[in-house]
Amino acid sequence: MAVSEDATVTSKGQVTIPKRIRDALDIDAGTEVEFVLEEDGTIRVRPKTPAMDRLRAVKEALSKHDVDLTKLRRASKDEWGSHFDEDEA
Numbered sequence: 001m002a003v004s005e006d007a008t009v010t011s012k013g014q015v016t017i018p019k020r021i022r023d024a025l026d027i028d029a030g031t032e033v034e035f036v037l038e039e040d041g042t043i044r045v046r047p048k049t050p051a052m053d054r055l056r057a058v059k060e061a062l063s064k065h066d067v068d069l070t071k072l073r074r075a076s077k078d079e080w081g082s083h084f085d086e087d088e089a
Contacts, residue, residue, distance in 0.1 A: 017045065 005018035017027060025047055027033065034046040049057075063068065 022043075 003020055003024055005021055007015045007018055009015050022028075025045075027047055034048040036046070038042040038044065053067055059069070059076075062072075
């Protein structure tokens, strides 16, 4: 269900998210939002998911597959370590 509301940008570049949109997205005072500019010029506004929640979602998705998280962490650490070693040379 699409919800459309109008808003005006202030001289400081601020926009008040209309109440119907805030309610639909469960956005309260203090909620961080993310603006996404699409290639076609449209803008999406969505509540920002905390980093730990995003990491938990990745871990959960990986747990459904045959992925060795310890091996993956070790490979990531080794790769990042070699990246920094190159910078010091």
